[in-house]
């Protein structure tokens with residue numbers, strides 16, 4: 001810490017008592033471990049400045065909040081709820097607005113009512129059906145508790161009424177008929193009451209009331225339990241209910257993501273495969289249209305992908321075996337020792353490992369059977385008749401009879417087509 005940033009600790013009095021020196025600051029006597037005390041004073045001042053800025057409180061309003069009651073209320077909550085409370089008070093609650101600012105969410109909308117921005121205030125004011133149901137239940141329980149601890153009736157009425165107005169986002173201005181604590185709290189804003197920052201006049205008002213009814217109840221306990229009840233009846237049920245919606249939303253998002261991934265794999269596999277490349281037994285995989293396959297449930301798409309993968313593996317296995325067999329045959333043919341050149345027939349020449357055949361030197365086929373011989377004789381006769389027949393140079397002109405027949409056929413076709421020929425329009 002830089003020396004110039006150290007706070008100015010106000011030392012109010014220095015008492016020189018017989019046995020030594022006593023130092024007082026903020027109405028507190030500083031005795032042993034002064035460094036720790038000065039640090040506490042410094043951090044308290046810093047926290048006060050931060051809270052005043054964050055919650056829009058003046059220094060005077062800060063000093064009128066019953067911080068002791070708030071501290072006592074936190075001890076009444078479970079450790080888990082205290083974690084939620086500390087996050088809520090410090091503004092680090094994983095609410096939509098904060099989640100979006102941290103980059104964890106894309107949109108800060110409320111998971112229950114889809115309000116554009118979910119804030120800590122909206123958590124209590126959410127108009128969704130489930131949130132309103134919790135509010136009704138909480139208000140009933142809150143009233144029951146206020147009655148059970150002998151709360152001053154007029155004060156109790158306005159506490160319930162104004163809390164309900166706050167939850168329904170209705171502004172209430174302090175009125176002369178309001179009890180003094182209500183007026184003070186409304187001037188400070190009722191949101192502080194909802195968040196456990198209670199004006200000190202509530203305690204003094206209840207002290208006076210308990211005295212007037214001769215009750216042995218403690219007003220300090222009343223304020224502390226009041227804060228604890230607000231937290232446990234209004235905040236925590238809403239927070240837990242809201243989280244159920246968030247987790248459901250996560251599940252839906254996860255399911256959608258899985259669907260998109262499966263369909264992408266299906267499209268890629270389907271379009272990159274040719275049906276002719278599959279074995280006959282597996283061609284049915286690509287016989288159905290892609291649109292039909294895309295509409296199938298996730299489980300069936302997953303099964304299709306597995307079946308296709310198996311089919312491709314099977315095909316590749318068979319093709320590999322065939323290729324290996326062909327290669328082996330070719331290799332054995334090419335590597336076998338060549339016969340001596342004298343044994344080759346005259347139309348075959350052997351040059352290194354390449355064998356060539358000369359068609360012109362092939363021997364003429366010999367007809368060994370009688371039927372083949374007769375067939376050859378007939379073929380020769382037909383050939384000689386063709387060559388002996390004189391070639392016709394011109395076609396004869398059509399006779400009048402032939403011409404007349406052609407005209408009649410043409411006329412008949414025209415008659416048949418007349419109904420289908422569109423009439424000619426003059427240009």
Ligand SMILES: [Zn+2]
Nearest residue numbers: 110113115126
């Ligand atoms: Zn909402």
